[in-house]
Amino acid sequence: MAGRGVTIRDVAAHAGVSLGTASRVLSGHPATSADARARVTQAVTELGYRPNAQARSLRLTRTHAIGLLVSDVRNPFFADVAHAAEQAALGADYVTLLGNANENVEQQDRYIETFLMQRVDGVVLAPQGRGSGSLEALIESRMPVVFVDRTVEGFDVPSVTTDSRPGIEEAIASLTAAGHSRIGYIAGPQAISTGRQRYDAFIDALPRHGIDVDPSLITFGDFQEQSGVRAAQQLLAAPDRPTAILAADNLMALGALAATRQRGLHIGSDIEVVAFDDIEWLAHFDPPISVIAQDAGAVGRCAVELLLSVVEGEEPESVVLPTTFIDRSTRTKS
Amino acid sequence: MAGRGVTIRDVAAHAGVSLGTASRVLSGHPATSADARARVTQAVTELGYRPNAQARSLRLTRTHAIGLLVSDVRNPFFADVAHAAEQAALGADYVTLLGNANENVEQQDRYIETFLMQRVDGVVLAPQGRGSGSLEALIESRMPVVFVDRTVEGFDVPSVTTDSRPGIEEAIASLTAAGHSRIGYIAGPQAISTGRQRYDAFIDALPRHGIDVDPSLITFGDFQEQSGVRAAQQLLAAPDRPTAILAADNLMALGALAATRQRGLHIGSDIEVVAFDDIEWLAHFDPPISVIAQDAGAVGRCAVELLLSVVEGEEPESVVLPTTFIDRSTRTKS
DNA sequence: CTGAAAGCGCTTACAG
DNA sequence: CTGAAAGCGCTTACAG
Structure with missing residues (x-):
């Protein structure tokens, strides 16, 4: 039939x-x-x-659908978030509409409009920045929204983020303990909350470990791989190049690894690279790459939980998950 | 307002x-x-x-939504497919419902039911196997369906797959040219079309390059990382261990790389590992890992194009995209 | 416990 | 060109 x-x-x-x-x-x-x-x-x-779910939704004015708007599922961090969010939604009998904004405000706006028209019950959103009014429209529509990974100033929206400070602190502690004093930093865009927070954490951590902040060791990228390549090239080309590099996300770290290898330098012996995000692949590099880890799965699950509680009319507190430094350096520990 | x-x-x-x-x-x-x-x-x-898209859908009996059911977006191959599919759908003004089956037939069935009830206009599906009747129900419902990556025998459904033969042939040619004669293989599940096809291609290629098939060099995994670890351990523990290992997907390759390192063996000098799928990370390993590449983005885009043509009432031919071997070995080419 | 009816928010013949 | 009306497939008070 x-x-x-x-x-x-x-x-x-x-x-x-x-x-x-x-x-x-x-x-x-x-x-x-x-x-x-x-x-x-x-x-x-x-x-x-x-x-027919459409008919039921129309009648109930409840779609049992959530919108999930990430930067790009090809970024392993967001892939983890998306997987966990989707599974959490499924567990609560919600379907997940997936949108990739590609770090692009127009696409973000387009999806916000789409989710609004689809009458999803709520949206989990990794904001790209303010956008051109759609974000405001989304909030004003009283659509339940939860920010993941990032926040945007001026919006009173519950969020699930990560506190980069402990991870960065530990990383700097570990590097300085191992004798590094020239630590390069590839920062994310300062228009994005995570970019700012990680930058601040880095700047704050250095003096605490007896290192002066050297602006020539700080470069800025856009969270994409290519910018990591360029930033690392710049850092490595300096006469007095850093002995360690910390990158503010996994894609830029990937770029930095490429640039390092391209320059004929070897991780572990010539230079140390610390990446953000515990991407599985990084553990299997030879030598393995140390990382500042955040639990992306927990972030995704938690975001959906928060969202569903908002849908139920509650006003949940934002959640901040920790980061930790995973030291995989092969140097003999002091 | x-x-x-x-x-x-x-x-x-x-x-x-x-x-x-x-x-x-x-x-x-x-x-x-x-x-x-x-x-x-x-x-x-x-x-x-x-x-209100729900009301419009009800009236038009057209939702402008597609269902996308993959194994797991955390697998970089499917992340690429999902990203490309979503972008192609967006370009055609369709929203994408995302489902992860987690290589699990029950979850596949669950999502098939869900997509059916959501009255999506069509579904792009990487089948996990026959399932417990839901797949049949899906086809019988006359819902437009396109298989991606894999096919299932007995279903006359257009598909977008990849021909693994050329890539595997090139890989074996390259390895034998470099002097390898003991090539281990970590096969995928033979219940899945890609698992079978790649296995057959491997078996067929060996004699063509003067190598006898040695069953002790062939192990079977389930396309997941852990099975790759176990398979590689088994291969590497043999008294006369292989000098090269080919894995039938990227996750098992990752497992093999872990097992290799764990055993203290070094890629390039001690052993060669060839992975399936051109995961970006593999290019940045040191030394970089050779891969059999398929264009996952093209697979995803093409699947949506095919699906939308089915939705329009056409009967498109299945598409088979090529694979190529990307040799990144650091040995001096002969 | 059950049926008839209204209504969710749209689109589209049908007259005019 | 425009309005009134039917209907897409459901759910849920309202009587009985």
């Missing part, structure tokens, strides 16, 4: 009951007779009936 | 026209007066009206 095309009306007719009764047994309403339940249930299987 | 909650009825009232007229100007119907267009357009912006 078709499945599509068969409506609850067909089920009712087949079962010899009214439309309302069919609907009630389908929704598990208590006021149904055993007889009605049996006949409707049988009709459903015989006809291969599948309720 | 709210945006949600304002209906076309409000717009019509605000513009002083009938509901039908408002709808016509919104849909760009030619039979509208300039006056009506102006007033409705203004009402729309003044009220912040956004059409």
Whole structure:
């Protein structure tokens, strides 16, 4: 039997009951007779009936769908977030609409409009910045929203973020303990909250370990790989080049690794590279790459939990998850 | 203004026209007066009206949504596919519902049911195997479906796959030319079409390059990392261990790399590892890892193109994209 | 416990 | 060119 095309009306007719009764047994309403339940249930299987979610949504003004707007699922961090969010949504019987903004404000705006028109029950969003008004429109529409990974100033929206400070602190502590005093930094865009926070954490950590901040050791990228390549090239070309480089996300770290190798330098012996995000691949480099880890899966799960609580009318507190430094350096520990 | 909650009825009232007229100007119907267009357009912006996609879908029995069911977006191959598919869908004004089956037939079935109830216009699916009837139900429902990456026997469904033979052939040619005669293989599950095809291609290629098939050099995994670790351990523990290992997907290759390092062996000098899928990270290993590459982005884009043509009532041919061997070995080429 | 009816927000023949 | 009306497939008070 078709499945599509068969409506609850067909089920009712087949079962010899009214439309309302069919609907009630389908929704598990208590006021149904055993007889009605049996006949409707049988009709459903015989006809291969599948309720039309669109019709139900229209009636209930509840779609049981969430929008998930990330930068780019090809970034392993967001892939983890997306996977966890999708699984959490599935567990709560929600479907997930996926949008990639590609670090691009126009695409972000486009998806916000789309999610609004789709009447999703809420959206989990890694904001690209303010956008051109769509973000405001989203908030003003009273659509439940949770920010993930990043926040945007001026928006009173619950968020799930990560506190980069402990991880960066530990990383600097570890590097200085190992004798590094010239530590290069590839910062993220300062228009993005994580870019700013990590930069600040880096700047703050240095003096605490007896290192003066040297502006020539700080470069700025855009969280994309190519900018990591360029930034690392610049750092490595300096006469007094750093002995360690810390990159503010995994893509720029990847770029830095490429630039390092391209220059004929070897990790571990010639230079140390510390990446952001515990991407599995980094653990299997030879030698393995130390990282500042955040639990991307927890971030995604938590964002959906928060979102669903907002959907239920609650006003959850924002969540800040920790970061930790995972030292994989092969140098003998002091 | 709210945006949600304002209906076309409000717009019509605000513009002083009938509901039908408002709808016509919104849909760009030619039979509208300039006056009506102006007033409705203004009402729309003044009220912040956004059409309700659910209501429109119900009316049009067309949702402008596609379902995308992959194994796991955390697998870089599927992340690429998902990103490309989503962008292609967006370009055609479709939204993408994301499902991760996690190489798990029950979750696949669950999502198939969900997509059916959501009345998506079509689904792009990397099948996990036959499933417990849901796949049949999907096809029988006459829902447009396109398989990606894998196919399932007995289903006459257009697909976008990759031909592993040329890539594997080139890899074996390259390895044998470099003097390797003991080449280990970590095969994928033989219940999955790609697992079978790659296995066959490997078996067929060896004799062509003067190598006898040695069953002790062939191990089977499940396309997941852990199975790659185990398989590689087994291969490497043999008294007469292989000098090169080829893994049938990127996750098992990752596992093999881990096992190799764990055993204290070094890529390039002690052993050669060839991975499937041109994961960016592999290019930045030191030394870089040779791969059999498939264009995952093209796979995703193409799948959506095919799907939309099916939605339009066409009967497109399946597409087979090529694979190529990317030799990154540091040995001096002969 | 059950049926008839209203209504969720749209689109589109049908008259005029 | 425009309005009134039917209907997409459901759910849920409202009577009975």
